[in-house]
Amino acid sequence: MPRAVAELLHREQAAPGHYLLQLRCPEIAADAKPGQFVHLRLSEGLEPLLRRPFSIMRTEPREERIWLLVQVVGSGTGLIATHDEGTVYDLLGPLGRGWRLPRANETALLVAGGVGVAPLIFLADALSVSDLGVYVRSLFGAATNEALVCWTEFAGRCNEFTTATEDGSAGEQGLVTEVLARELERGDADRVYACGPPGMLVEVARLCAEYDVPCQVSMEQWMACGVGACLGCAVPSAKGPQEYVRVCTEGPVFDTTEIAWDRMRP
């Protein structure tokens, strides 16, 4: 059954407004694949009422542990700051369709924006221990150096690593998509994997289409059930002018060709 209880072993502030959670959860540590998510109940009361979806950042199956990276965006995620070690969460998962791995000996370009780094750390981790011989080059962008959350965990699992900040406080000054455009122009990336804010993903999809490089993105949407029943987490599908796909079930990882980017709410 895709549900479990998880005990909070350790919580630390990974950056202002961001928490790194280490949870004991043998079932999900054993079963989760990179790109999948858990749907976590933050309170037994009515505030917040709905579960919240979080990408899995990393698993340690032998230690029976999983790691989540949470950005505080509202009252729900804000509760995390009050949860002590030993807190037990009820969670559904692992849910959704994760990253499709590269073929052997390819070069994968991973593009992360802010807290969107979480599912890409899981992917980089899986690739670093696989025997696929994939060369992993990663680009990590954020507004400031402080928002390059968990960058050491990311960098340590990649062959090459570049950062960009909008204020120039770390790495190149500018948007990570500007670095991506240059990398694609170089022409040696076989596929792109991206997760970040909606505006970034729109630009990543546009660039990868322009350079004809296959690209997968991990998407976010307000979600109620998490199991495919409520149809609440719909995003526009490229299948037709009025079609939609569910982030919880067909996603959260999509090929960029599956999404109707021109119908995404700006």
Next chain:
Amino acid sequence: MSAMEPDLSVELAGLKLANPVMSASGTFGYGTEYAPYLDCSRLGAIVTKAVTLEARAGNPPPRVRETPAGMLNSIGLQNPGVEAFIAEKLPPLREFGVPIIVNISGQRIEDFVRLAERLSQADGVSALEVNISCPNVEHEGMFFGTDPELTARLVAAIAETSAAPVIVKLSPNVTDIVEMSVAAQQAGADALSLINTLLGMSIDVEARRPHLGNVTGGLSGPAIRPVAVRMVYEVAQEVDLPLIGMGGIMTARDALEFILVGATAVGVGTANFVEPASTVRVIDGLAEYCRRHGVPRVADLVGALEGT
């Protein structure tokens, strides 16, 4: 089952239900989505997501948003259409071995009549729930449910056609829900479901725009429960039809509020999103309440409110 086990069965519009707990339309998909999380064969009945004649794409996202003790949704009746429903969704639903109540919606009376013809004779459909109360689609759904004459004409046309019992789901977005329920009863409804969601709205003040892509949505969850209980109470005074009460039921205690004011059965909706096994927990909680209060049959509690 020991002699002390309370009898949870209820009878509703000619249907014999093992217990009074159903899924509420739109919150349980077509059943199979929840099968990994609970034993669906334990439900009193499964009420499906709305089915229309043709496939519907649904509304632009974002479609859901949490609000205090509740949520807004504007799904927009996304569904594969009646033929795909019968071919693909109904066979696995039948496997659960519980009564299947199909929620239907349409734009014109003729749409509902054709749906009733097709579905009421389909293998495995126990009853129809007529959605005259969806707030998320223009000029249909709620359009019928806010006018007693239109309600009566629609219900009469469906009742004449349908081979299965007709349950009418009422909108709370009216001045007088009793007027609508009386109209539905006189037109030949076999039972009433109440309430559908309350029309609501929520604003992102930073962006100065609505949270929902469709601007407004239907409010559900514990926030609406007192309104729903009051409406079931009022309707129960005035109509003789069996009522299915719903609106923010999270626990057996919540379900009992509806039963005590006159609901024969209850629908569990938003709670499924919070806890997938909410329905079976409510069933177990009802049995526990009956044992604790020495009530032999849960049906004895229907309308057993005192002190009014």
